[in-house]
Amino acid sequence: MIKQNLHENWEMHTAGWDDWQPAQVPGTVYTDLLRNGNMEDPFWKDNENKALALMENDYEYETIFACGTDLLSCDSVLLRFEGLDTIADIYVNHEYIGRTDNMHRTWEFSVRHLLHEKGNSLRILFHSPLAYIREKFAEAPTRGSEDAMDGFVHIRKAHCMFGWDWGAHLPDAGIFRPVSLLGIQKACLDSVYLRQEHRAGYVRLKPQVHVRIVKDRVAGDPVELHGQDSCCSYRITIEDPDKSKRVFDGSPEEIVIEDPRLWWPNGLGEQPLYTVKTELMCGDTAVDEKIQRIGLRTMTMHVEKDAYGESFAHEVNGVQVFAMGADYIPEDHLLGRTTSAKTRKLLKDCRAANFNAVRVWGGGYYPEDWFYDICDELGLMVWQDFMFACAVYDLTPAFEENMRKELADNIKRIRRHPSLGLWCGNNEMEMFVKEGNWVSKHSEVRDYLLMYERVIPEVLREYDPVTFYWPASPSSGGSFDEPNDPNRGDVHYWDVWHGNKPFSDYRNYFFRYASEFGFQSFPCLSTVKTFTDDPDDFNIFSYVMEKHQRNAGANGKIMNYMQQTFRYPSSFETVLYASQLLQAEAIRYGVEHFRRNRGRCMGAIYWQLNDCWPVASWSSIDYTGRWKALHYYAKRFFAPIMVSCQEEGWLTQKPDMNREHFEFEKSIRLNVTNETRKEQQVLVRWAVRNQKAEIFSSHEELVCVPAMSSVWLDKVEFPHIQIFDRYVSYEILQNGEILSEGTVIFSLPKYFAYADPGLSCRVEGDEIVVRAQAYAKSVEIQNKAEDLLLSDNYFDMNAGEKRVRILSGEPKGLRLRSVYDIR
Numbered sequence: 151m152i153k154q155n156l157h158e159n160w161e162m163h164t165a166g167w168d169d170w171q172p173a174q175v176p177g178t179v180y181t182d183l184l185r186n187g188n189m190e191d192p193f194w195k196d197n198e199n200k201a202l203a204l205m206e207n208d209y210e211y212e213t214i215f216a217c218g219t220d221l222l223s224c225d226s227v228l229l230r231f232e233g234l235d236t237i238a239d240i241y242v243n244h245e246y247i248g249r250t251d252n253m254h255r256t257w258e259f260s261v262r263h264l265l266h267e268k269g270n271s272l273r274i275l276f277h278s279p280l281a282y283i284r285e286k287f288a289e290a291p292t293r294g295s296e297d298a299m300d301g302f303v304h305i306r307k308a309h310c311m312f313g314w315d316w317g318a319h320l321p322d323a324g325i326f327r328p329v330s331l332l333g334i335q336k337a338c339l340d341s342v343y344l345r346q347e348h349r350a351g352y353v354r355l356k357p358q359v360h361v362r363i364v365k366d367r368v369a370g371d372p373v374e375l376h377g378q379d380s381c382c383s384y385r386i387t388i389e390d391p392d393k394s395k396r397v398f399d400g401s402p403e404e405i406v407i408e409d410p411r412l413w414w415p416n417g418l419g420e421q422p423l424y425t426v427k428t429e430l431m432c433g434d435t436a437v438d439e440k441i442q443r444i445g446l447r448t449m450t451m452h453v454e455k456d457a458y459g460e461s462f463a464h465e466v467n468g469v470q471v472f473a474m475g476a477d478y479i480p481e482d483h484l485l486g487r488t489t490s491a492k493t494r495k496l497l498k499d500c501r502a503a504n505f506n507a508v509r510v511w512g513g514g515y516y517p518e519d520w521f522y523d524i525c526d527e528l529g530l531m532v533w534q535d536f537m538f539a540c541a542v543y544d545l546t547p548a549f550e551e552n553m554r555k556e557l558a559d560n561i562k563r564i565r566r567h568p569s570l571g572l573w574c575g576n577n578e579m580e581m582f583v584k585e586g587n588w589v590s591k592h593s594e595v596r597d598y599l600l601m602y603e604r605v606i607p608e609v610l611r612e613y614d615p616v617t618f619y620w621p622a623s624p625s626s627g628g629s630f631d632e633p634n635d636p637n638r639g640d641v642h643y644w645d646v647w648h649g650n651k652p653f654s655d656y657r658n659y660f661f662r663y664a665s666e667f668g669f670q671s672f673p674c675l676s677t678v679k680t681f682t683d684d685p686d687d688f689n690i691f692s693y694v695m696e697k698h699q700r701n702a703g704a705n706g707k708i709m710n711y712m713q714q715t716f717r718y719p720s721s722f723e724t725v726l727y728a729s730q731l732l733q734a735e736a737i738r739y740g741v742e743h744f745r746r747n748r749g750r751c752m753g754a755i756y757w758q759l760n761d762c763w764p765v766a767s768w769s770s771i772d773y774t775g776r777w778k779a780l781h782y783y784a785k786r787f788f789a790p791i792m793v794s795c796q797e798e799g800w801l802t803q804k805p806d807m808n809r810e811h812f813e814f815e816k817s818i819r820l821n822v823t824n825e826t827r828k829e830q831q832v833l834v835r836w837a838v839r840n841q842k843a844e845i846f847s848s849h850e851e852l853v854c855v856p857a858m859s860s861v862w863l864d865k866v867e868f869p870h871i872q873i874f875d876r877y878v879s880y881e882i883l884q885n886g887e888i889l890s891e892g893t894v895i896f897s898l899p900k901y902f903a904y905a906d907p908g909l910s911c912r913v914e915g916d917e918i919v920v921r922a923q924a925y926a927k928s929v930e931i932q933n934k935a936e937d938l939l940l941s942d943n944y945f946d947m948n949a950g951e952k953r954v955r956i957l958s959g960e961p962k963g964l965r966l967r968s969v970y971d972i973r
């Protein structure tokens with residue numbers, strides 16, 4: 151096959167205007183307009199409104215290209231679009247060749263008969279997505295999340311482009327993925343899929359190769375290629391992780407890999423990858439080839455009735471794994487700005503924070519190939535939602551056909567990745583449809599069942615019968631059977647945050663797998679300054695700050711939790727910092743509890759990893775890539791071997807100090823959880839200290855924690871501890887090295903009588919050495935640019951010194967603060 155990319159010479163203009171300007175393909179309307187100075191930064195202040203209005207227009211893209219004689223001499227030529235967003239009419243040499251209406255699909259058109267050697271034109275007219283959804287909504291007012299614009303359910307375009315409770319109304323458009331001409335001689339490969347059978351000492355690969363055979367100059371539908379009965383055959387070359395190669399000729403029906411090197415999630419082993427080259431042979435000539443990387447592993451969900459209900463855990467190579475990660479949303483409102491380098495940085499930041507999983511949430515779009523390649527390399531298991539979220543859909547025959555093609559395209563593209571953990575039908579629809587949300591007619595309930603319990607399973611049976619399928623998130627298995635049951639399946643738990651419950655509420659549940667729970671915070675000042683430079687806006691209740699806060703009432707909610715936790719923060723910057731600590735403490739409270747209950751609970755995927763613009767949100771990494779306090783906390787609470795403390799105190803028992811019987815239990819119960827495949831011996835230590843961190847009493851003991859389990863220590867009560875000026879520090883050590891540590895107080899952080907820790911620091915090589923003269927909680931180290939990436943940050947100190955490594959950023963203009971400074 152000959153491939154010619156069509157990425158040169160593009161121009162675009164607003165349809166009906168003469169404003170032709172250079173365009174970049176792949177790219178998008180917003181990124182082109184921005185690069186050409188024809189729109190303002192859509193994230194600045196409330197420019198979103200103007201940017202949204204631009205999408206009332208239609209936009210046209212055109213390129214003029216030549217075709218090589220080798221391409222023209224092919225039996226058939228396909229024009230392939232890997233991503234068109236969304237309603238587009240396509241013309242080749244002024245001849246209309248078709249319309250696309252789904253950004254999630256790959257589109258191909260047979261164009262051999264239209265092409266010449268020189269001066270070919272390809273023209274694409276993108277219709278206004280706003281006009282389109284308005285019109286469709288008027289015809290059928292099918293509804294979904296009120297955070298998005300009316301009619302968003304009618305277009306197969308990332309839902310969150312029309313607004314979400316963390317997203318702006320910025321429905322970008324355009325040729326967002328590669329476009330190419332494919333010249334086919336005789337036949338081409340459609341897909342190659344290697345099913346794996348794992349046996350003791352070897353893995354058997356069973357190739358399924360689909361080809362398209364050219365007939366009458368048109369590439370036919372894919373057919374499976376079987377060895378002898380065809381004009382073509384396939385040859386497979388496998389390169390092992392150590393680079394040695396083996397060739398298997400003559401359409402092998404199976405390939406045996408002896409002594410396989412297994413792929414493991416991060417923390418449990420390595421991620422060896424095998425490269426598979428498949429060549430399509432017509433006689434002795436290779437007419438096409440595909441190169442794919444695979445990993446050898448078994449991967450499913452362990453679902454089994456048990457004493458608590460029903461288990462729900464990833465099982466990799468027969469080992470049940472506690473999933474640790476966050477929910478991933480699209481990386482940029484301007485699709486044309488995403489790059490593999492940015493995705494790699496984001497996912498490396500996940501691995502750096504000890505993630506072993508990410509959930510691709512269903513209200514965006516299916517990520518690029520590079521996303522999955524990087525997850526394969528880093529050992530991040532992917533929970534993959536299909537792109538349906540918070541809505542009801544009308545399953546017309548046309549919608550169903552479109553949906554089936556979308557599913558097939560994406561399943562074929564993604565199924566080979568060892569990181570693929572499971573397919574999931576949708577985000578939150580089973581739960582909402584059951585509750586009657588957005589449902590206006592009975593057929594919508596029926597269509598729900600058809601889509602997620604019939605259509606998707608049918609398509610999966612054909613293209614990926616191996617990967618585990620789960621009908622919705624959350625779900626207990628489908629058919630509206632208590633989708634958010636805490637004792638079965640996965641759960642979205644939002645009582646902390648949306649329900650205003652205190653952090654301690656997490657402890658009332660032992661979810662089998664929490665796939666969403668979250669808490670908002672603001673980004674730091676430097677990120678705020680990317681959308682406003684007016685000091686007048688530097689107040690969380692200002693118009694501009696609330697334009698960058700999309701969850702109604704959320705700023706009040708943050709202040710409510712602030713009141714429950716910290717003293718009143720009297721400057722804007724302190725509010726931002728304190729909000730990040732609130733968020734980090736909330737999620738820590740949940741995750742540590744879930745990990746302590748490992749076995750019953752097997753997943754903690756917090757909402758949400760990232761942002762698609764600078765905004766107040768649940769993310770742990772903001773739009774600019776800066777780590778919020780939560781991401782550093784995640785590194786600690788997802789540590790493979792972690793100590794945590796289930797304390798009883800003011801927060802857990804909610805005594806009222808202004809009533810009679812103001813008494814409550816003060817105790818600790820430590821727990822060590824071990825998410826490694828080895829038994830671990832650790833020295834556990836704890837100490838009661840005063841504000842200056844001086845030790846009053848202490849204890850240590852050796853604890854043995856079996857592989858993949860958690861172990862409780864005995865409860866210790868402190869009935870007479872002074873709650874305002876005593877705290878407990880705890881840590882675990884191995885070979886003299888602290889693996890995990892923390893501190894706990896029994897009053898509320900706002901009431902604790904911190905001594906001024908007099909924080910100071912010095913730089914030694916690539917390290918920063920921080921000094922505290924007293925107990926310091928959540929110590930933040932920042933430079934002027936707020937772009938330091940450190941080995942640790944927002945940690946507690948029991949006075950003394952702590953060294954952290956500088957991973958990136960310049961240690962210039964360093965400043966330090968801790969909870970003591972929230973005042």
Ligand code: BMA
Nearest residue numbers: 314315316540577578666757
């Ligand atoms: C869940 C998600 C998102 C949403 C988030 C925060 O419902 O699935 O739809 O953004 O919570 O409210």
